Amino acid sequence: MKTFKEVISEEKKLKTQKGSPIKRSKYGVGKLIGGVLYFHRQYMSILPEDVYDKNINILYDSKYEDFKYNIIKWDIKKDLLTFVNSPDFDTADEPVAGDYVAIKADGTVRKGSTKSIWHHKWLWVKDDYKGFDVEESYRRSEAWLTIPMIEFSKIGNKAFWEKNYVPEIDKMDY
Numbered sequence: 001m002k003t004f005k006e007v008i009s010e011e012k013k014l015k016t017q018k019g020s021p022i023k024r025s026k027y028g029v030g031k032l033i034g035g036v037l038y039f040h041r042q043y044m045s046i047l048p049e050d051v052y053d054k055n056i057n058i059l060y061d062s063k064y065e066d067f068k069y070n071i072i073k074w075d076i077k078k079d080l081l082t083f084v085n086s087p088d089f090d091t092a093d094e095p096v097a098g099d100y101v102a103i104k105a106d107g108t109v110r111k112g113s114t115k116s117i118w119h120h121k122w123l124w125v126k127d128d129y130k131g132f133d134v135e136e137s138y139r140r141s142e143a144w145l146t147i148p149m150i151e152f153s154k155i156g157n158k159a160f161w162e163k164n165y166v167p168e169i170d171k172m173d174y
Contacts, residue, residue: 014142017150022141024123030074031123037074038118040089040125047074047081055081055103062109064101071097071124078105086118090131093140094119094161116156143174 014022025032027046030039044052051074059065059081069083082102089095094117102110118124122137144150147168154160 014145016145016152017148018152022120022123022145029124029126031118031120035075035077037072037076038124039072039074040129040131041070041072042129043126044072047072048079051079051081054079058103058107058109059083059101062101064109064111067099067101067111069101073100073102080105089121092117093121093137094158095121096158115158117158117161119155139174140169143172144169146172 016022024030025037025039027037027039027043029043029046030037032038039046059067067083067085069085070089071084071086073082073084074080075082080103082100084097084100086095086098097114097116097118099111099113102112104110120137120141121132122134122141125131125134127134144165147165150165151160155165
């Protein structure tokens, strides 16, 4: 069996069934989807200081100044942040996104909530993250990507995911 360092060094080889690579962003942490980077707040230092300062000041000046968040969603092109409280990020294999506070381009702040789930949470942290077993999370991604005919457009729906894929994953030895 390969060591985790050997496995993770091959992460560029991990791909969806359509061939899209699954790897951490160029910042060494984070999941990049369509110009938006998702990462754990522990790695806020990857943000340009002016982006962080602008957005955190808007958050603190809003009625949501006490909002607790553990995930950052960074729209890189617009330099806008969404602060997300994923309630089960460290405990669920595919965590629920949860409540969020989004900063818009005009400086307005909007609070919302979603029940969508996230995949490949190991991308959002570095190998030494202590909140969950990063290696196990990687191996889970590696395992479920072998399931034939995954409907990627639907797997963000928790009920769909749990009905159609979790039973298959539970049968796997990863």
